[in-house]
Amino acid sequence: MTRILAAIFGGYLVxxxxxxxxxxxxxxxxxxxxxxxxxxxxxIYAVSAIRTFSLPSAMRAWLEPLLISACLYAATQMMT
Amino acid sequence: xxxxxxxxxxxxHTWVGLLVCWILLVVFFAGSMSYFRHEISLWTKPELHxxxxxxxxxxxxxxxxxxxxxxxNERTDNARDWRIYLPTERRPYLxxxxxxxxxxxxxxxxxxxxxxxxxxxxxxSEVRESKGGNFFYRLHFDLHYIPAKFARWxxxxxxxxxxxALISGIVIHKRIFKDFFSFRRNKRSRSWxxxxxxxxxxxxxxxxxxxxxxxxxxxxxxxPWAIVTNYDGDxxxxxxxxxxxxxxxxxxxQDANLISAASLLPQVKRYWGEAPIKQVIISAPHDSNSRxxxxxxxxxxxxxxxxxxxxxxxxxxxxxxSPMEESAxxxxxxxxxxxxxxxxxxxxxxxxxxxxxxxxxxxxxxxALLWAVKIRQKQQKQINKGEPxxxxxxxxxxxxxxxxxxxxxxxxxxxxxxRILPLEIQDRAQWEADSFFIALGLVGLLACFNRSLxxxxxxxxxxxxxxxxxxxLNALTSPSNIIDNIVSGQxxxxxxxxxxxxxxxxxxxxxxxxNTSSKPKSAAIKKNTAAESQRQNLASENPLTAKVKEExx
Numbered sequence: 001m002t003r004i005l006a007a008i009f010g011g012y013l014v015x016x017x018x019x020x021x022x023x024x025x026x027x028x029x030x031x032x033x034x035x036x037x038x039x040x041x042x043x044i045y046a047v048s049a050i051r052t053f054s055l056p057s058a059m060r061a062w063l064e065p066l067l068i069s070a071c072l073y074a075a076t077q078m079m080t
Numbered sequence: 081x082x083x084x085x086x087x088x089x090x091x092x093h094t095w096v097g098l099l100v101c102w103i104l105l106v107v108f109f110a111g112s113m114s115y116f117r118h119e120i121s122l123w124t125k126p127e128l129h130x131x132x133x134x135x136x137x138x139x140x141x142x143x144x145x146x147x148x149x150x151x152x153n154e155r156t157d158n159a160r161d162w163r164i165y166l167p168t169e170r171r172p173y174l175x176x177x178x179x180x181x182x183x184x185x186x187x188x189x190x191x192x193x194x195x196x197x198x199x200x201x202x203x204x205s206e207v208r209e210s211k212g213g214n215f216f217y218r219l220h221f222d223l224h225y226i227p228a229k230f231a232r233w234x235x236x237x238x239x240x241x242x243x244x245a246l247i248s249g250i251v252i253h254k255r256i257f258k259d260f261f262s263f264r265r266n267k268r269s270r271s272w273x274x275x276x277x278x279x280x281x282x283x284x285x286x287x288x289x290x291x292x293x294x295x296x297x298x299x300x301x302x303x304p305w306a307i308v309t310n311y312d313g314d315x316x317x318x319x320x321x322x323x324x325x326x327x328x329x330x331x332x333x334q335d336a337n338l339i340s341a342a343s344l345l346p347q348v349k350r351y352w353g354e355a356p357i358k359q360v361i362i363s364a365p366h367d368s369n370s371r372x373x374x375x376x377x378x379x380x381x382x383x384x385x386x387x388x389x390x391x392x393x394x395x396x397x398x399x400x401x402s403p404m405e406e407s408a409x410x411x412x413x414x415x416x417x418x419x420x421x422x423x424x425x426x427x428x429x430x431x432x433x434x435x436x437x438x439x440x441x442x443x444x445x446x447x448a449l450l451w452a453v454k455i456r457q458k459q460q461k462q463i464n465k466g467e468p469x470x471x472x473x474x475x476x477x478x479x480x481x482x483x484x485x486x487x488x489x490x491x492x493x494x495x496x497x498x499r500i501l502p503l504e505i506q507d508r509a510q511w512e513a514d515s516f517f518i519a520l521g522l523v524g525l526l527a528c529f530n531r532s533l534x535x536x537x538x539x540x541x542x543x544x545x546x547x548x549x550x551x552x553l554n555a556l557t558s559p560s561n562i563i564d565n566i567v568s569g570q571x572x573x574x575x576x577x578x579x580x581x582x583x584x585x586x587x588x589x590x591x592x593x594x595n596t597s598s599k600p601k602s603a604a605i606k607k608n609t610a611a612e613s614q615r616q617n618l619a620s621e622n623p624l625t626a627k628v629k630e631e632x633x
Contacts, residue, residue, distance in 0.1 A: 008237075016303065017305070019303050019305040019306050019309075020305040020306060020308065021309075022306070023305070023306035023310050024309050024310070028409065030310045030311065030321070031318070031321045031322055031407075031409075032409035032410065033306070033310060034307055034309075035322075035410065035412075036409055038299045038305075039296060039299065039413060039416070041299075041303045042243065042292060042296075042302075042303070045240060046240070046243045046244050046247055049240075050089075050092070050244060050247060053089070053091075054089070080309060
C-alpha cells in the first residue's frame with residue numbers, strides 16, 4: 001500500500017522536478033524548452049513508478065524519489 | 081516486494097490493469113467512436129440527410145461569403161462572433177453560425193448554427209437537438225455528470241496506469257514473437273491469456289502511441305511545472321508565445337464599418353495558393369477591433385494546428401498568420417497531437433485506427449476476464465462445496481458484464497433515442513445521453529442478480545440486434561435510406577450504416593460461438609468478442625498475421 005502511494009505521489013514528484021529541471025537546463029527558446037520538458041515528463045513518471053515497485057524495501061521506495069526530487073529542485077532553483 | 085523483478089512486474093501489471101480497466105474501457109471505446117465524430121453527428125441529424133449535401137467549390141467562395149455575411153448581419157444583433165463553415169469532406173454542407181455574448185456567469189455565449197441548402201438562400205433551421213458524435217468525444221475525456229476538470233484528472237490518472245500497465249506488460253512478456261503465433265483454443269484461462277496477448281501485441285505500437293499522446297493532449301494541465309520554471313506559472317504568456325496567431329483581441333466598444341470578407345480572398349490566395357478554406361470567423365463585427373480570420377483546411381498534412389490568417393475587419397490589413405515554418409520541437413508536439421486526434425487521416429486510415437481502438441477495448445476486456453476466470457478457478461473448490469464466490473470476484477464479474485456487454489447495447493440505445501424521442505421535449509440532447517447511461521445502469525442492475533451465461537447472451541443479443549437494425553431505423557426515420565445515400569454519394573452516412581451492421585453481426589457471431597462452446601461462461605464470450613474485433617481487423621492487416629489469426633479463431 002505504501003508503495004502504491006510512493007509510486008503515484010513520489011513518481012509524480014520526480015516527474016515534476018525533472019520537468020522543471022529540463023525546462024531550465026535546455027539551451028533552447030523558452031517555448032521549446034517548456035514543450036520538450038513537458039512532453040518527456042510522462043515517460044519519467046512511468047519509469048519512476050515502475051522503479052518504485054522493483055526496489056527491495058518500501059523505505060527506499062519513498063527515500064529515492066524524495067532525494068532525487070530534492071537534488072533536482074535545488075539545481076533548478078540555482079539555474080533560474 | 082516480490083522475490084524477483086519479474087514477479088513484481090507481473091503483480092504490478094495485474095493490479096495496475098485491473099483497478100482502472102472499466103473506466104479505460106469506456107475511454108477507449110468513446111475514443112474509437114470519436115474518430116467518426118463528424119460522421120456520427122451528421123447521422124444523428126436526419127434533417128440534413130437530403131438537400132444539403134455539396135462539395136467545396138473554390139469559385140463559389142466569394143458568393144458564399146458575401147451571402148453569409150449579409151444573412152448574419154440581418155439576423156443577429158450584437159453577436160460575439162460570426163462563423164461561416166464551408167463544406168469539407170467530413171462536413172459536406174455549408175452553414176452559418178454565430179455566438180451570442182456570454183450571459184452573466186457563463187464562459188461562453190449560446191451558439192447557433194443554420195445549414196444552407198445548395199444553390200439557394202434557403203436555410204434549414206428545424207434541426208433536432210442532439211449531441212451526436214460530440215457525446216462520445218466529450219465522454220472520452222470529460223466522462224459525464226461530473227465537472228470536466230475533475231474528470232480530466234481521473235482520465236489522466238487512468239491513462240498513466242495504462243502506460244505503466246503497457247510497459248510492465250511488455251517487460252513480463254518473455255516471448256513476444258513466439259506467443260504471437262500461438263493460440264490455444266478451449267484451454268480456459270490459457271486461451272484467455274492468448275487472446276489478451278494477441279489483441280495487445282497486434283496493435284502494440286498503436287496502444288503505446290495512443291496512450292502517450294493522450295497524456296500529451298492535456299499535458300499542460302497535468303504537468304505545469306515547466307511553465308512554472310520558465311514563465312513563473314503564467315499560462316497565458318506561455319500560450320501566447322506558443323500560438324501567437326491565436327491571441328484574441330478584446331472589442332473596443334467603438335463602432336466601425338465592417339469590410340466584406342469576400343474582398344480579402346485575393347490576399348488569402350496570395351499566401352495559400354489554391355488550398356481550400358475550412359471556415360471564416362468574424363469576431364466582434366462592427367467594432368473597431370473587429371478581426372476576420374480564415375482557417376485553412378489542412379487535409380492530409382500530419383498536423384493538429386489551426387492554420388489561419390487574421391485580418392483587421394475594418395481596414396483589411398493583415399494582422400498575423402500561422403508561420404509556415406515552426407521549430408523542430410513545436411513540430412514534434414504538433415505531430416504527436418495530431419497522431420492522437422487523427423484529424424489528418426483519410427477514411428481508410430481512420431477506419432484502421434478505429435479497429436485498432438477496438439482491439440484496445442478487446443485487450444482491456446480480455447485482461448479483465450482473464451483475471452475473473454483465473455480467480456474463479458482458484459475458488460472452484462469452495463464454490464463446489466456450496467460457499468459463495470468472494471466479493472471481489474463477484475464485483476469484477478459484475479463490472480465485466482456491465483461494461484463489456486453493456487457498452488455496445490448502450491450505444492445502440494443512444495442512437496435509437498436520437499430517432500425516437502419526441503422532437504419537442506426539453507433538453508432533448510441531454511435525454512439522449514441519459515438513455516445511454518440508463519441502459520448501462522440497467523445492465524448493471526441485471527449484473528447484481530445474475531452474472532451467468534444467460535445474462536451475457538441476453539445483453540449481447542439485444543445490443544447486436546440493435547446495431548444491426550440501425551440502417552433500418554435510419555431508413556424509417558430519415559428522408560433517405562442507404563440506397564439513396566449510395567446514389568447521392570453521401571459516404572459518411574453509408575459508412576455509418578455498414579459499420580454498425582458489421583459490429584452488430586460481430587456480436588451475434590460471439591453469441592453463436594457462445595452457444596456452441598462448453599467453456600466457462602465469461603471465457604467463451606469474451607474470447608469471441610475479442611476474436612470478433614480481430615476478425616473485423618483481418619481486412620486491414622497484412623496477410624501473414626491474418627492467416628495465423630484465421631487459424632486461431
